[in-house]
Amino acid sequence: xxxxxxxxxxxxVRDFFPADMAIENKIxxxxxxxxxxxGYEEYNASVLEPADLYRAKSGEEIVNEQTYTxxxxxxxxxxxxxxxxPTVARMVAARKRELIFPLRWFxxxxxxxxxxxxxxxxxxxWQLNVDIFGVESxxxxxxxxxxxxxxxxxxGLKDTDFEIRLNSRKLMNYILRDMFGLxxxxxxxxxxxxxxxxxxxxxxxxxxIEKLLSVKAAEFLALLNSKNLTDLSAxxxxxxxxxxxxxxxxxxxxxxxxxIKNVRFDPTLMRGFDYxxxxxxxxxxxxxxxxxxxxxxxxxxxxxxxxxxxxxxxVGFGAGDVIARDxxxxxxTLPPALASADIAICVVEEKNTxxxxxxxxxxxxxxxxxxxxxxxxxxxxxxxxxxxxxVAKVICIGDEEVKTGQYRVKDMKxxxxxxxx
Amino acid sequence: xxxxxxxxxxxxVRDFFPADMAIENKIxxxxxxxxxxxGYEEYNASVLEPADLYRAKSGEEIVNEQTYTxxxxxxxxxxxxxxxxPTVARMVAARKRELIFPLRWFxxxxxxxxxxxxxxxxxxxWQLNVDIFGVESxxxxxxxxxxxxxxxxxxGLKDTDFEIRLNSRKLMNYILRDMFGLxxxxxxxxxxxxxxxxxxxxxxxxxxIEKLLSVKAAEFLALLNSKNLTDLSAxxxxxxxxxxxxxxxxxxxxxxxxxIKNVRFDPTLMRGFDYxxxxxxxxxxxxxxxxxxxxxxxxxxxxxxxxxxxxxxxVGFGAGDVIARDxxxxxxTLPPALASADIAICVVEEKNTxxxxxxxxxxxxxxxxxxxxxxxxxxxxxxxxxxxxxVAKVICIGDEEVKTGQYRVKDMKxxxxxxxx
Numbered sequence: 001x002x003x004x005x006x007x008x009x010x011x012x013v014r015d016f017f018p019a020d021m022a023i024e025n026k027i028x029x030x031x032x033x034x035x036x037x038x039g040y041e042e043y044n045a046s047v048l049e050p051a052d053l054y055r056a057k058s059g060e061e062i063v064n065e066q067t068y069t070x071x072x073x074x075x076x077x078x079x080x081x082x083x084x085x086p087t088v089a090r091m092v093a094a095r096k097r098e099l100i101f102p103l104r105w106f107x108x109x110x111x112x113x114x115x116x117x118x119x120x121x122x123x124x125x126w127q128l129n130v131d132i133f134g135v136e137s138x139x140x141x142x143x144x145x146x147x148x149x150x151x152x153x154x155x156g157l158k159d160t161d162f163e164i165r166l167n168s169r170k171l172m173n174y175i176l177r178d179m180f181g182l183x184x185x186x187x188x189x190x191x192x193x194x195x196x197x198x199x200x201x202x203x204x205x206x207x208x209i210e211k212l213l214s215v216k217a218a219e220f221l222a223l224l225n226s227k228n229l230t231d232l233s234a235x236x237x238x239x240x241x242x243x244x245x246x247x248x249x250x251x252x253x254x255x256x257x258x259x260i261k262n263v264r265f266d267p268t269l270m271r272g273f274d275y276x277x278x279x280x281x282x283x284x285x286x287x288x289x290x291x292x293x294x295x296x297x298x299x300x301x302x303x304x305x306x307x308x309x310x311x312x313x314x315v316g317f318g319a320g321d322v323i324a325r326d327x328x329x330x331x332x333t334l335p336p337a338l339a340s341a342d343i344a345i346c347v348v349e350e351k352n353t354x355x356x357x358x359x360x361x362x363x364x365x366x367x368x369x370x371x372x373x374x375x376x377x378x379x380x381x382x383x384x385x386x387x388x389x390x391v392a393k394v395i396c397i398g399d400e401e402v403k404t405g406q407y408r409v410k411d412m413k414x415x416x417x418x419x420x421x
Numbered sequence: 422x423x424x425x426x427x428x429x430x431x432x433x434v435r436d437f438f439p440a441d442m443a444i445e446n447k448i449x450x451x452x453x454x455x456x457x458x459x460g461y462e463e464y465n466a467s468v469l470e471p472a473d474l475y476r477a478k479s480g481e482e483i484v485n486e487q488t489y490t491x492x493x494x495x496x497x498x499x500x501x502x503x504x505x506x507p508t509v510a511r512m513v514a515a516r517k518r519e520l521i522f523p524l525r526w527f528x529x530x531x532x533x534x535x536x537x538x539x540x541x542x543x544x545x546x547w548q549l550n551v552d553i554f555g556v557e558s559x560x561x562x563x564x565x566x567x568x569x570x571x572x573x574x575x576x577g578l579k580d581t582d583f584e585i586r587l588n589s590r591k592l593m594n595y596i597l598r599d600m601f602g603l604x605x606x607x608x609x610x611x612x613x614x615x616x617x618x619x620x621x622x623x624x625x626x627x628x629x630i631e632k633l634l635s636v637k638a639a640e641f642l643a644l645l646n647s648k649n650l651t652d653l654s655a656x657x658x659x660x661x662x663x664x665x666x667x668x669x670x671x672x673x674x675x676x677x678x679x680x681i682k683n684v685r686f687d688p689t690l691m692r693g694f695d696y697x698x699x700x701x702x703x704x705x706x707x708x709x710x711x712x713x714x715x716x717x718x719x720x721x722x723x724x725x726x727x728x729x730x731x732x733x734x735x736v737g738f739g740a741g742d743v744i745a746r747d748x749x750x751x752x753x754t755l756p757p758a759l760a761s762a763d764i765a766i767c768v769v770e771e772k773n774t775x776x777x778x779x780x781x782x783x784x785x786x787x788x789x790x791x792x793x794x795x796x797x798x799x800x801x802x803x804x805x806x807x808x809x810x811x812v813a814k815v816i817c818i819g820d821e822e823v824k825t826g827q828y829r830v831k832d833m834k835x836x837x838x839x840x841x842x
Contacts, residue, residue: 004729005473007515010499013467015512018526021463037785039762039792042442046434046545047468047531052426070491073535078431091436094428100806102796104761105439110468114494124467135795139774143793146782257775258782308425340525341460353560354678361567361679364458371460372564374556375523385521 012115012123019337024126026335027324028108030154031128035106038147040130043107045087051077053086068112080112084129084318085275085303092133093307101134101312122322130297131316138247140315141279141299142254148317149260152283152294155324156333162294163262165284166251167269169276169298171244175223178238180216194224195270229265251279275300281317287330294327295319337390341371343409344386348379348398356397359407387412433536433544440758445547447756448745449529451575452549456527459568461551464528466508472498474507489533501533505550506696506724506737513554514728522555522733543743551718552737559668561736562700562720563675569738570681573704573715576745577754583715584683586705587672588690590697590719592665596644599659601637615645616691650686672700696721702738708751715748716740758811762792764830765807769800769819777818780828808833 009015016024032042051069068080081087084107092103107129115121130147132140145164152162172194176187190212197205210217226232229252233245248265255263271280282296297317304312328334343363347356353374360370371391373382379396386394394410401407406421430436437445453463472490489501502508505528513524528550536542551568553561566585573583593615597608611633618626631638647653650673654666669686676684692701703717718738725733749755764784768777774795781791792812794803800817807815815831822828827842 005511005727006471007511007728008471009511010467010469010471011495011497013469015467015515016465017512017516018462018464021465024465025463036761036790039765039790041439041761042446043439044437044442044445046431046436048431048434048533048545050427050429050431068491068493072489074432076432090426090428090430091438094436095438100809102794104792112469124469132795135797137771137774137795137797139778139793139795142778143795146778254775254778258779306426307428340457340462344460350558353558354675357560357563357567357675358679369457369460371525372560373523374553374558374560374564376556376558388521 010123014122014124018340022337023325023328023334024321027321027328028126030151030324031106031108031319034147034150034154035128035130037150038104038143040104040106043088043091043105044109045081045091045107047080047110047112048078049081049087049090051079053090054079054082066113066115068114081109082111082113084109084111084127085131085300085316088129088131088316089303089314090307092312093304093309096304096309096312102140103131103133105133106130126321128319129316130318131314133312133314135315136313138250138254138279140313141251141281142258144297144315144317145251145255145263145281146258146260148281148283148295148297148319149255151319155327156331157285157327159262160286161331162286163264163284164255164260164281165264165266165269165296166248166279166281167266168244168248168279170278171241171248172267172270174238174241174244175220175236179236179241180213180220182213186212190220191270194268197224197268224267226267232265232267247279269296271296271298275303277301279315285327290330294323339390339392340369341389341391342369343371343393343395344382344389344391345370345372346379346382346386346394346396347373348396350376352397352399352402355402359395359397431544435543435545439761443758444746444749444755445742448742448749449547451572451745452527452529452740455568455571455575456549456551458571459525459564461525461527464509464512464526465530466502466512466528468501468531468533469499470502470508470511472500474511475500475503487534487536489535502530503532503534505530505532505548505739506552506721509550509552509737510724510735511728513733514725514730517725517730517733523561524552524554526554527551547742549740550737551739552735554733554735556736557734559671559675559700561734562672562702563679565718565736565738566672566676566684566702567679567681569702569704569716569718569740570676572740576748577752578706578748580683581707582752583707584685584705585676585681585702586685586687586690586717587669587700587702588687589665589669589700591699592662592669593688593691595659595662595665596641596657600657600662601634601641603634607633611641612691615689618645618689645688647688653686653688668700692717692719696724698722700736706748711751715744760811760813761790762810762812763789764791764814764816765803765810765812766791766793767800767803767807767815767817768794769817771797773818773820773823776823780816780818 067082070078072078108126110124110126112124130144132144176182176190193208209221213220223232223235229245229248233242252263269280269282276298278299280298283294285292285294299315301311301313345356345360347353356372360372363370383394392412394412395407397407406419408417408419410417488503491499493499529547531545531547533545551565553565597603597611614629630642634641644653644656650666650669654663673684690701690703697719699720701719704715706713706715720736722732722734766777766781768774777793781793784791804815813833815833816828818828827840829838829840831838
């Protein structure tokens with residue numbers, strides 16, 4: 001006899017028992033219905049991708065330490081996709097000549113990160129990916145942020161529960177490179193540091209900035225601490241700096257015009273990935289117990305050039321399932337569990353089963369979800385189990401029903417019975 | 422400048438561009454809606470599983486040569502799941518005490534096989550998995566085969582296009598071990614050979630059987646060539662042999678009672694996996710151009726015992742996406758492509774965009790799928806693109822519309838216009 005097998009899942013991944021899967025499906029339904037309302041088309045690809053796809057532009061740390069990468073028997077290096085953007089860029093580049101732009105695409109892939117499991121950090125998660133390709137104007141950002149807003153509202157949050165934070169990579173690059181004259185490497189280090197600002201004590205952050213910027217540190221910190229966009233704009237010089245700032249204002253105004261007013265400029269917002277080229281944004285949960293970034297995205301106009309194509313303007317975002325569920329639990333907006341059947345058929349004796357299956361078949365043809373109790377247990381147990389599962393209607397099939405072909409449907413809430421047949 | 426990245430997907434897997442994804446979603450909808458009509462609850466798990474899970478009972482060749490298995494940095498052996506049954510058995514075993522039996526569960530996982538890609542054989546595919554746990558009676562088989570029938574009909578096949586083939590592992594084991602006195606190894610070899618009967622020339626098959634069974638070969642071949650169940654029953658001896666045969670008849674009669682009559686006994690039907698213990702079945706496509714097994718399943722009562730649990734009776738089947746699509750293409754039953762929006766809004770000049778976004782937002786609130794053309798192209802191009810995409814209604818937003826707040830919805834089929842605002 002073989003040794004007993006473990007019932008544990010692989011470390012850091014989740015089993016979705018039906019109650020959990022119902023919540024996942026609720027989240028996927030929100031994602032899908034908002035995306036479809038905006039005319040986005042669903043696509044997908046395999047979780048397996050050539051490892052080279054991630055070497056180019058994802059940020060080195062992600063490729064080297066945080067991916068599942070292995071060599072297959074054909075000596076190919078394969079990666080379990082850690083994010084969807086390189087995949088969608090690959091697909092769009094592959095058919096660039098045939099596709100009709102602008103493209104509006106979405107997907108709900110599972111993604112893999114090799115990291116130590118902890119609360120809210122799992123090795124496999126599902127993510128909505130929304131992208132619009134081929135639009136240079138800021139209307140793309142307004143549309144995509146509108147979708148992010150609709151999704152957050154569909155999670156059950158009110159406008160006062162969250163805010164949308166905006167920044168511009170172009171503006172930050174202008175400040176770091178043109179205004180402060182930093183080289184690419186130092187700029188990158190400053191950006192990474194600013195990205196972590198909220199996680200560091202203020203004095204640590206300030207002293208790290210001083211190390212990188214020395215005499216210019218105070219001026220830079222003053223910029224970061226601007227009260228708002230107007231305040232910041234007054235401190236920056238040069239036409240392209242002002243233009244970059246005014247792009248942010250255009251988006252704030254455009255969203256306000258659509259009734260979305262919980263939007264603010266945040267010069268410390270960076271977003272992790274290296275490939276952003278313009279506006280970046282995130283949805284930020286204002287819950288006092290747990291203020292945090294919920295999800296976000298931005299413009300990445302250069303990514304398709306990696307495949308030898310001309311640049312294609314692109315704006316997109318990704319939203320994960322773990323935080324979506326956590327938000328719905330925090331705000332108490334998870335829908336009540338739905339019973340898995342509308343009607344349960346109880347079988348008095350085993351010999352009545354065939355007729356029970358027949359009745360079930362007819363009721364299904366009428367559009368009902370029907371389960372037949374095949375447990376062979378006592379009638380009382382069957383009825384009480386149907387009740388426990390929350391089934392709204394019960395039918396009992398015994399000899400009498402088989403003989404007459406007639407049966408009664410009992411409403412489990414009101415007790416009312418209806419004769420059928 | 423980095424070298425140009427390839428746009429190819431990993432070898433043997435598929436990219437799902439929107440037109441392909443729409444077909445996948447159609448298939449998933451069929452699977453989900455039939456499963457839910459029978460009161461089945463959806464579950465899922467990660468594609469990553471401990472490799473040990475597949476060592477026990479899947480058939481050795483599957484584990485050793487056909488899986489993606491690698492070692493993670495924590496020195497754990499991980500497999501990309503090649504089938505779902507071991508996973509669902511693991512999950513049910515893990516919560517056996519809390520779950521209310523019978524369980525009706527389904528899932529739509531992606532599965533991985535490491536094999537040479539060829540027509541209809543891909544390295545990653547999606548599969549419906551349906552299982553009922555905790556029912557000893559043959560009503561479980563009748564229900565599950567009824568679902569397999571409904572799914573095949575939902576693919577668009579008529580009763581005359583396919584048949585459901587039935588056999589019993591118990592019956593075959595009885596014949597091989599009790600009637601013919603073969604040991605486990607020879608029995609297994611005979612089973613594997615019978616499984617391949619249709620793929621071998623008759624004389625090759627017969628001579629291989631002779632090698633394994635020598636003087637008993639003729640008697641065995643006569644059994645395999647039985648005209649029907651009655652014919653076979655007459656040739657077998659012993660009460661348990663007759664009982665096993667009568668189980669098959671019970672299922673044929675039960676299905677006939679539900680109006681399903683394209684069912685027949687097939688003594689050569691084996692099904693690949695080692696874990697089946699009773700009735701096995703498959704849906705068989707009768708298309709003269711391409712007769713083939715479409716999908717199937719059976720009873721596997723012993724699998725949960727591997728996790729140290731008592732046995733739990735289980736019946737299930739799996740149905741794949743590749744053959745589902747192929748069938749719908751063969752029988753011409755794929756639904757026409759649906760436009761990705763109900764209404765397209767064309768924007769005469771860029772300055773009209775904000776109002777266009779506002780109109781879109783209102784129309785979405787009324788439940789419409791609305792896309793706004795943000796291409797900045799000429800109006801004629803925008804309208805012709807909407808037409809090409811099959812969008813039913815078009816709205817044009819120019820200065821006049823912005824000024825008056827009124828706009829017209831044009832029906833692209835009838836040309837009729839409706840004034841709104």
